[in-house]
Amino acid sequence: MSWEIVMGLEVHLQLATQSKIFSGSATQFGAAPNQQADAVDLGMPGMLPVLNEEAVRYAVKFGLGIGAKIGKRSVFDRKNYFYPDLPKGYQVSQFFSPIVCEGVFDVPLEDGSLYPIRITRAHLEEDAGKSVHDIFSHETGIDLNRAGTPLLEIVTEPDFRSAEQAVAYLKALHSLVTYLGISDGNMAEGSMRCDINISLREKGSDELGTRTEIKNVNSFRFVERAIHCEYERQADILDAGGRITQETRLYDAEQNTTRSMRSKEVANDYRYFPEPDLLPIVIDDSYIESVRQSLPELPAAKRARFIAEYDLTEYDTNLLVPNHAVADYFEAVAKSSGAPKLAANWILGDLSAALNRSELSIDANPISAERLAGLVSRISDGTLSSKLAKQVFEALWNEEGDTDEIIAARGLKQVSDSGALEAMVDEVIANNPDQVAQYIAADDAKRKKLSGFFVGQIMKASKGQANPQMLNELLLKKLEDQS
């Protein structure tokens, strides 16, 4: 049987506010346990939540960023369940009236096309704490530093048909939220956690199959793998005539399998009801407008502009735009050098290879945009051959100075003086009579191959500084003269 996979994603996005959503505690990652939890976070008797307005602003930014409808009157609700790291015995969330309503998010796929994903909703909620099992033997510790951290839960319709689409969506989402500055998007630190709802159905069917939910997958790569192995698992069951159990599963990266998370099949009844300790969030048009004015240029607009303004390919654009810092860097190099295509090639080629090798992010890039622009300029004005340019790039990487300083210090200037080149060509021809004779005797195809020998000799003699284009022209003319 041929199965089609149908998926919807829920992303828990940690908002990068300074303080928690309902208390004044700090939200920084990595503090010692319970150092960032106050009486509100601990759910102490008599404590009340006070809404962090910045979290609201971030949620509205996100809504506008995906062109969604903003809930003019959104309400917090209590989601009731018992768990040791849930201090109040309920999580304050938004169930009935979320702050961000439906929208459509165009996801750029690798082939350059756009794939529209329907966003069902996005709502604000507080994070829970953490149960720690590896500090005390036979006892569980509770760390409430994370309790009360603002989250935006972003829910899609079941619009995904492949793991590649799901990963492309997550990457585009990551790009959007970092552009908006509402989250650091750091998946390893849990700033972006993904739940995947997966079901299979016969190809061509309109009905949805029974789904499972894979919780808390925390890297793009794991998302892809988790989807593949859950697809295999469900397909095996269905092929054997079995039925899928609706359940929550966990992806085990080490085993590369998913396993059932809840042993008992108990449906949770969260008994949502409106949170009486908080007033509804009322948002008017002027507020929405003021947030809209504050939005930066977003990835979709930037992609379109790069293509129009710099004549880049969609492929290059899709690589340059997702990371805001890379896009800015490219734009600075392109503007300063006046050679956008060359700038893109160097950034996506040598620079990103070097960064990868050294495991550096763009923020730790040792080559300033100005310096790379200097290199690109010297290439485009013919001062440097691509071979020399690679030497200069190495020197730039090692922070030996700017491009012109490196050229001067190493005497790397390309020789484009026709007199000097002519002398070199003459010398090589004079010193290699046998090869000249072979050349003259050869046909066109062979001649092309043989001319490489002369170019190599001259490059060696010029320490690679001969302008290759001029050299070629001169050499062919001289060899022609010999015959």
Next chain:
Amino acid sequence: MSDESVFGMSVSALQTMLRERSVSSVELTQVFLKRIAAVNESLNAVVTVCADQALEQAQEADATISRGEHQSLTGIPILHKDIFCTQGVRTTCGSKMLEDFVPAYDATVVTKMKAEGAIMLGKCNMDEFAMGSSNETSYFGTVKNPWNLDCVPGGSSGGSAAAVSAGMAPLVTGTDTGGSIRQPASLCGLTGLKPTYGRVSRLGIIAFASSLDQAGPMAHTAEDCAIALSAMSGIDPGDSTSADIPVPDFHSALDTQIDGLRIGLPREFFNESLDDAVRERVMAALAELEKAGAVLVDIDLPHSHYAIATYYVIAPAEASANLARYDGVRFGYRCEAPTDLEDLYLRSRSEGFGEEVQRRILVGTYALSAGFYDAYFNKAQQVRRVITEDFHRAFEQVDVIAGPSAPGVAFPFGAKQVDPVAMYMEDIYTLAVNLAGLPGLSAPAGLIDGMPVGIQLIGKPFDEQTILNAAHRLQTETDFHMARPTLQGLAS
């Protein structure tokens, strides 16, 4: 000055004495501490006494007064209901669950009253988590009504009411979710005010039902309540539901001129099910107001008979969530040697909560459950709006709505304990006021067979002034509020 003479004195009278320096705050504090020591063993109104801290505060108050300065409550000894968190002082909420709970913070009400110079003598007994109308659900034992030691003081602020009535303090705080200030004030012969929802910050008050809870003062007179209300009120950035509405000086604005004041009498309150003796006392008090120029008008609150059902869905539902934090994990009672997480939850909560609290958690959990939410919680929210609209419509015709505070006088211990619904009926005249978020007060309206009974005055939102004015006028015309229990059979 004899000790006896200050026990029944009003806050305003004590203020005058303090400011004239005919008595010091330290002396007053000592007198009331002595009184507590003498009568509390019999009454059980106070669960924690903070003698040293109180005397320290009193010394500071005396120093302030001697500099010729004072705040509205400087040097006045008070007691707080044990639902208000007090920094460094055990706060039990009447529950085994919080028997040893010592908060690291003060409730905003406590902070404000401290800043106004009040001296905290200690904490008052109460129904467990404010759930009850007789103070019989307290883990720390029943409170006796000073008017008759065989009877309940009302609840849930029963300890607070008994304490003022028995002269342990001239002023106490209470909270009122469905009548918990007004009903015990009625049963103990006091003036008690539940302010408009949002008037007083709820921060640091242990939550029962968040959309209904409101703190207020209980004292001998409306004048004292006016003084205390200004001290307690005001917007609090720590409570999003506190109202950004200016707080008047209720005391200096007290106006006995009530000529033309329109007082509405809901037919639904004065129908055939109202006890005759209570009707007679309430009408007598209203006749006094009429004599002073008020106009009595019959009005309708057509949906008021839904108040009990509505309340007993909404309040338990909110409580079921508010009380989920008492799980034995971070603070409060934890069962012995839990075998696993579920055992920890089950036994900590079963052993730590009393029967009535567990009943309400179950009712509330049920009302919120999948499949029942629409029929119960959602419907109750809708009816709540209808009940509120009834009041708003009535207030287009009248300035104040009057009725009984409670269906009768204090009843004997155990009389209503076996039947929860009979107990819930105690709040039949008060619940709707909480559902609508309105201010309401109970003022003494005389005695029935030697036991006090109150009249309830309900005001428009944030118009506590008008009901205080009316009660104050009543207290200038009559001496219902001057009646004191004899405390026979008590050592004094």
